[in-house]
Amino acid sequence: MRPAILDPLFSSVATLPGVGPKVAEFLVKLLGREGPEDCRVIDLLFHAPHSLIDRSQQPGIARAPQGAIVTITARVDRHQPPPRGRSNVPYRVFLHDDTGELTLVFFRGQAQWLEKQLPIDETVTISGKIDWFNGRASMVHPDYIVRLEEGENLPLIEPVYPMTAGLSPKSLRKIIEAALARLPQLPEWLEPSLLQRHGFSSITESFRALHEPQEASDIDPNAPARRRIAYDEFLAGQLSLSLVRQRLRKVPGQPVHPTGAVSRRILEALPFSPTGSQNEAVADILRDMAGTERMLRLLQGDVGSGKTLVALMAIAAVIESGGQAVLMAPTEILARQHYATISKYAADAGISVEVLTGRAKGRERETILERIASGEAQLVIGTHALFQESVSYANLMLAVVDEQHRFGVHQRLRLTAKGISPHMLVMTATPIPRTLVLAAFGDMDVSKLTEKPAGRKPIQTITVPQERTDEIVTRLKGALAEGRKAYWICPLVEESEESDLMSAEERHATLTQALGPGVGLVHGRMAGPEKDAVMMAFKNGELRLLVATTVVEVGVDVPDATIMVIEHAERFGLAQLHQLRGRVGRGDEASSCILLYRGPLSETGHARLSIMRETEDGFRIAEEDLRLRGEGELLGTRQSGTPGFRIASLEAHADLLEIARKDAAYVIDRDPELTGERGVALRTLLYLFRRDEAIRFLRAG
Known part of the structure; x- marks a missing residue:
């Protein structure tokens, strides 16, 4: 309660x-x-x-700077209502002080109200934004109008909110x-x-x-009041992560005892051998799953570093041990793609795989659910449909979650609440700096994949101003004629979905005109089946160029696509540019990425594009991204702020996060049920910051 x-x-x-x-x-x-x-x-x-806004600035009319918010004390000279029937003409009131004259402008102004507020020959104090035009000062709809004797009612310092x-x-x-x-x-x-x-x-x-x-x-973010609230916010976050972990640990995991029979067949079917860091990650995972404590591991690996293979080896170990595994992706496109990639290896290894997304309906859905419940389906790939009430598993031992940041602690709890306590492996292609791992997933062990699989060629990245777009289209025409495949990414223009669509659709139209019919279009507003059909046609080579919004950012796998054009590259964050670039260079052909930008670039824009040219190292890019623009974007949340945090920011408050983490560990160690005097107060903190799922967990424990 x-x-x-x-x-x-x-x-x-x-x-x-x-x-x-x-x-x-x-x-x-x-x-x-x-x-x-x-x-x-x-x-x-x-x-x-x-x-x-500082209204204590009272420069006098003539000295008021253009665009500044100022406070003026002046005498009302006359009113000028609009001519009859001309409601589009504003109502004007003229005032003067010792330095000059000012016109107040009111659109659709009510004469009666204005005459009462601004009586002729009265001295009033007004506050608002000054505009200068042809040497005359005006103020449209002042924020405040008060009589001279009521001047103290005017707030001199006023906060400005988003x-x-x-x-x-x-x-x-x-x-x-x-x-x-x-x-x-x-x-x-x-x-x-x-x-x-x-x-x-x-x-x-x-x-x-x-x-x-x-x-x-x-x-300032480091003002004492903000630091106090930021600390409490970090503490609530760390405390709830600790409580969750304490509970997840209490529900014992089933030890996994692999025989090596299935994994051997997968490795034999591979056209390459796993990298050193893949082998290390697999060893970490098998070690975690061998004990009675449940595994909670975050697998970080850059685009193309081979996370899927690591996950597949973990899945194989569980199947050898007689259990089932699920692989959960944030979107339908990704779930189907994981299925396409994995089913090749699964067939060789004799693993039976099912796909379960929101799209499966009626009889088809029932059949899939029966196969899951009987244990016939050893691996189930899908979206969060995997954890709905109607789905029951014969013996779920491992949950692999792709792209963690779309997918927080809540979902992990929901899994546990179903009375299921599988080992958990969370994969992310967003290389996350350590401080951020602590803030968002303080409760996880981390494995990093640092090498690219053998045979991957580096991607050449160039920056080109928007004015040279036609040149790029001409070069693209030649490349497509040679049988190459390319992506052309359009940004979200502002944040309205309509304009995002326009930009992708317009670009699709101009490219179709220039290059002929083999140009596809994919955007977030299309229905699932429609999107999949276009992606499939691109994969099979019926389409050679794909115009898309950032829907293709995560996980789309077309190994023979070698060219990536990103329009308005200056509008994207580094992590996102890096993710998009990772869609090419997945085969053995040399690939290139063209960043089209509209100048003049801001300092940050310039720094961002330079880093993209210099390096393909996702971890370096992530650190730079954190430095350049705050952690919110890094985890795919739009606001510049740590995911789920309203006041705390890692850039400004990283020192507090470390203290909050130790404080939370100390509390859980001393008072795991939060029943002591401080514990009870901390329950209030958890509720205040809407972390009450952690308290429900205390009760469910």
Whole structure:
């Protein structure tokens, strides 16, 4: 049960004054929640300001800088309403001070209201953004208008928040103030020595200070209030990971005793021998699975480093031991592709494989479920359909999860909650720096694949300005005529799906015109079967060029594709560019990657493209990416922020993460059930940061 002290913070935002159904919808969008019932008062407290307005700047009209937000005290001279029937002409009010004249502009201004707010010959204080045009100063819709005697009601320092269309800054500020008023005096869950060492105030005071900055330094990520909340956020994360791990460890794993019969047949069928780091990773996995504790291992390997083979050897060991394995992918395309890759080896080794995705319906689905339940299906490949209520396994001993970041602790818990306690191997092609591994998967052992399989040729990467696109198309025409295959990637233009589509569709049209009919198109809005059909045609060579949005980023395998063109490369993050580039160079032909960019490049854009030219080492690229733009993108979450973290950032707060990790280990060691005085306060912390699944785990333990 959530502690009653938190009830005011977990009531719906709709209970706040000024929040009707429409405003609630805007808040859902702004705060990134699922829907109005999921959007709570606490979410507003975590919505931190990114800058502030200093209204103490009162330069006088003539000295007000263009575009600055200033405060002006001036006398009202006259009103100029629009002519009758001309509602598109704004209402204007003219004022002056000792230095000059200012026009206030109101679109669809209500005369009655404006005459009351700005009486002629009165002195008023107004605040807003100044625009200069032809030597005249104007201010459109001032933020504040107050009579001279009410001047002290004007907020001199005002926080500026990330916004969404439909909400005004003023109304959001009012709503956040109402949320702050609900903040109770929370218990202290940190040790006094830690509070003292870091100069932290209480969590309640820190939330207040976060939303009531007094000077520019209060907005800095390293301001004391932000560091306190960031520390609590890391601590909640580390604590829930530790609790999960403690529980996962409590449910014993089934020891796996491989005979080598199946894996030997797979290795014999391979056209190459495994690399040193593949052999090492397999040895780690077999060692983990041999004991009674469940394996929880993260397998990191760059694109093309051969993670699938490592997973297959783990699967073979489990099958030799009489168990079943599942391989779970984040999307249908990937699940089907894993099936295509693995079924070749599985057939040689006598493994029976099934695919289960949301697409299987009716009788076909029932047949698959029967084969899984009877144990006839030894390996099941699919999407999260694998863990729905209706699926039961005969003896599931291993779950392999591909692309972890789409797939957090929650899903791991759901698996365990089904009373199934398989060993877990999580694979990611995103090379993740160590600090990030700690933040997101603090509970895992890590194996790294550092070599490329034998026979892979390096990929030549060049950067070309957008103006030379026609030249690239001409060269592409020659390459396709020689029988080569190529990808052409278009970005998300802004973030609206419609415009992303336009860019890919337009490019598809121009390339079809220039190169003839062998050009395919794949984007996220297409239905699964339609996408698969185009991918298949590209794989089989019926199409030679594939225009795509970033849907092809993860795991699409067409070994004879040797050219990758990425349009607007400056819009992509390093990790993503690296992932996309990894789609070529998978066969034995030399490959190239062309990064088309639109200048002028920002400093970061320039650095990013240079690193891509210099190196193919995913781990170096990941470290650079973390340095250049924050960890959020690295794990595929859009916001620049650590996945699942609202205030904490690895760039700014990495030192706190290490302390939080040790603190969490200390707590679990001393008070594993969180029943002591500090333990009970820490339960409140877990609920506050929505980590309550870890508490449910305590009870289920």
